[in-house]
Structure formats: C-alpha cells, structure tokens
Amino acid sequence: MRAALLIDRIVPAVLSLCAAFAASAADxxxxxxxxxxxxxxxxxxxxxxxxxxxxxxxxxxxxGSRCNPCRAQLAELDAVYRTYGPAGLxxxxxxxxxxxxxxxxxxxxxxxxxxMLADPQKAVGREYAIDRLPTVVIVDRAGKVRYVHxxxxxxxxxxxxxxxxxxxxx
Amino acid sequence: MSASVxxxxxxxxxxxxxxxxxxxxxLPALLAGLAGAAYAQEAVAPAADAPAETRALDSEVQDLxxxxxxxxxxxxxxxxxxxxxANTQVAVFVSLDVGEFFALDSVQLKIDDREVxxxxxxxxxxxxxxxxxxxxxxxxxxxxxxxxxVAFFAGKxxxxxxxxxxxxxxxxxSVGAKYLELRISDRQRKAQPEFEIxxxx
Numbered sequence: 336m337r338a339a340l341l342i343d344r345i346v347p348a349v350l351s352l353c354a355a356f357a358a359s360a361a362d363x364x365x366x367x368x369x370x371x372x373x374x375x376x377x378x379x380x381x382x383x384x385x386x387x388x389x390x391x392x393x394x395x396x397x398x399g400s401r402c403n404p405c406r407a408q409l410a411e412l413d414a415v416y417r418t419y420g421p422a423g424l425x426x427x428x429x430x431x432x433x434x435x436x437x438x439x440x441x442x443x444x445x446x447x448x449x450x451m452l453a454d455p456q457k458a459v460g461r462e463y464a465i466d467r468l469p470t471v472v473i474v475d476r477a478g479k480v481r482y483v484h485x486x487x488x489x490x491x492x493x494x495x496x497x498x499x500x501x502x503x504x505x
Numbered sequence: 506m507s508a509s510v511x512x513x514x515x516x517x518x519x520x521x522x523x524x525x526x527x528x529x530x531x532l533p534a535l536l537a538g539l540a541g542a543a544y545a546q547e548a549v550a551p552a553a554d555a556p557a558e559t560r561a562l563d564s565e566v567q568d569l570x571x572x573x574x575x576x577x578x579x580x581x582x583x584x585x586x587x588x589x590x591a592n593t594q595v596a597v598f599v600s601l602d603v604g605e606f607f608a609l610d611s612v613q614l615k616i617d618d619r620e621v622x623x624x625x626x627x628x629x630x631x632x633x634x635x636x637x638x639x640x641x642x643x644x645x646x647x648x649x650x651x652x653x654x655v656a657f658f659a660g661k662x663x664x665x666x667x668x669x670x671x672x673x674x675x676x677x678x679s680v681g682a683k684y685l686e687l688r689i690s691d692r693q694r695k696a697q698p699e700f701e702i703x704x705x706x
Contacts, residue, residue, distance in 0.1 A: 374624075375625070382625050383627065384627045
C-alpha cells in the first residue's frame with residue numbers, strides 16, 4: 336500500500352519538481368553569471384542602481400500592468416520582503432510597460448513596500464532576456480544571478496523562500 | 506597486422522568507455538585526497554611550529570593577492586591603451602560644485618549629433634560628486650578635426666522644480682588625447698545653476 340502510494344504520488348511529484356528546477360535553471364543563460372548592472376528611475380523616490388545593492392540578496396521581479404499573475408506575485412514578494420528585508424534582502428519590481436502612467440497606476444494599486452522601477456525602453460528587460468511575465472531573478476550577495484524563475488511551478492513562494500534563505504545564509 | 510592492434514586500442518568496447526572516463530575522473534580526485542591527507546598529517550605533527558607556519562602562509566597569500574591586484578591594474582591600463590589609443594582618445598568628465606541650486610538626475614551626451622552616453626545618477630553618486638569626485642562619463646575615439654559636443658543636464662532646480670538645461674561646445678581634436686569637463690556649479694548672484702563645458706588644453 337505504502338509502496339503504491341510512493342510510486343503513484345511522491346515519485347512523480349519529486350520528478351516534476353526536479354524537472355521544474357532543471358527547466359528554470361537551464362532556461363536562462365544568465366544563471367551563474369554576473370547580473371547585468373542597470374540604473375532605473377523609481378516610480379516614487381530616488382533612482383536605483385543594481386550594483387549599489389552589492390552585499391545584499393536581490394530579487395528582481397519583472398512585471399507588466401496587463402499581467403494578472405504579476406499582481407499576486409508582487410504581493411507575495413512584498414510579504415517575503417517584509418520578513419527577510421532586515422536580514423539583507425532587497426526587492427525591486429521592474430515594470431516593462433510602454434505607458435509610464437499605466438505602470439504608475441498599477442504599482443500604486445499593488446501597494447508594495449519595495450521600490451518599483453520603470454523600464455519603458457525595455458533595455459533592462461532585454462539584458463535579462465525576459466520573454467514572459469512575471470519573471471523573478473534572484474541575485475546573490477556577490478552580484479551573481481543564482482536563480483531565474485519563469486514557469487509557474489518554480490515561481491511559487493515556498494520554492495523561492497527556500498532559495499532566498501539559503502542565499503541569505505551565505 | 507599491426508594496424509589491427511592499433512584499431513582495437515583506439516575503439517574501446519562500449520562498456521569500457523564509461524569505466525575509463527570514471528577512472529580519469531576519480532584518479533586525480535583520489536590523488537588529491539591522498540595528498541591532502543598527507544599534508545594534513547604533516548600539518549598536525551609539528552604543533553609547536555604551527556603559528557609560525559600559519560604566519561608565513563598568510564604572508565604568502567597576502568603577497569599573491571597584491572600580485573593579482575597589480576596584474577589586474579596593468580591589464581586594465583593595457584586594455585585602455587589598446588581600445589582608446591592616445592591619438593584618437595576623447596574623454597568626458599563630470600564635476601559638480603556646491604549643488605545648492607541643482608540636484609543632478611541625469612546627463613545625456615551627444616557627440617556630432619550621436620548619443621554616446623545617457624547616465625542616470627543615484628543619490629549616492631550625486632553625493633560623491635558633491636564631495637569633490639570627478640566622474641569619467643565617457644571615453645571613446647574620434648578622428649582629428651572639428652567636432653561638436655552637446656550635453657543635456659536633467660534634475661531638480663531651484664525650489665525643487667524639474668530642471669533641464671543644455672550646453673554645447675565645438676572643439677578641435679588634434680593628435681593626442683582630448684579631455685573635456687562638464688562642470689556644474691552654482692551662480693550665487695542669479696540663484697541658478699550654471700553648466701559649462703571646459704576643454705582641458
């Protein structure tokens with residue numbers, strides 16, 4: 336009975352999880368490389384340069400105002416940011432909307448505590464090879480890209496919280 | 506006859522191939538492990554000399570680090586000389602003086618109507634400029650002759666209002682490096698910022 340349960344449920348779950356990890360890591364050529372530096376205008380507040388956050392674990396969440404899952408993703412990240420911010424976590428939301436006003440309205444409606452940046456030229460989006468939204472890029476304290484999450488399975492909160500905790504301990 | 510022997514040596518049986526690969530991988534690892542163990546034994550045995558040895562090792566590591574830094578610096582200079590030879594080099598610097606009437610946000614730089622730089626400043630960078638830092642905004646190559654440099658400065662002007670100004674300079678590029686400085690200063694009498702481009706002759 337137990338063996339059947341193991342074969343029927345647990346093994347496929349573990350395999351799919353491994354596949355999701357492998358897919359998310361293999362998909363991006365950025366993993367293991369230095370995160371491309373950028374400077375962007377914040378929708379409220381000061382300009383931000385990524386390299387100034389060196390020494391902190393940085394999460395970049397690329398989003399668009401017409402992307403529904405992005406809203407939930409940003410809300411989840413906000414909760415993570417409030418918990419792990421004091422431990423050295425920085426989160427930046429990066430809007431790749433053409434329309435700056437729409438991006439601003441969307442950001443205001445989400446109401447997160449971390450800086451929301453505008454990339455209307457999509458220069459940063461291109462550098463990070465963003466081809467679907469939302470995409471989450473996790474950069475370690477040394478400035479290297481460690482994880483890129485594009486698919487919904489690997490983008491779930493428990494997955495990246497586990498990764499973030501590991502990186503914050505490094 | 507000898508040819509057939511050679512062929513059998515080259516074309517290994519399919520089962521033997523992974524084993525050979527495994528051996529190739531494991532053998533160096535094992536050797537390294539043994540060497541490490543031997544070194545550990547040696548290191549543990551003379552306990553009294555340990556601090557002296559550690560100090561010597563530490564100093565060696567420091568020397569190596571210094572060598573790496575020196576080499577990196579030399580490499581950087583060599584790279585600069587190769588990419589931007591002195592006879593074609595043009596460098597543009599930014600300096601900010603006082604900054605009471607202007608908070609720098611960005612500088613857009615055009616040479617001969619071509620955008621060569623568009624730099625966004627963070628508060629930390631602007632503060633570094635205010636403390637006397639000089640930033641090399643652009644370095645590139647230009648042919649000898651007359652050229653035009655146009656710089657657009659954006660930021661917050663007096664009373665915190667959005668402020669955008671331009672400055673331009675026609676300059677002569679001769680043989681030898683050309684250095685230009687974008688200088689932002691306060692004009693106290695008019696309570697306005699002043700933007701000028703200085704040609705370092």
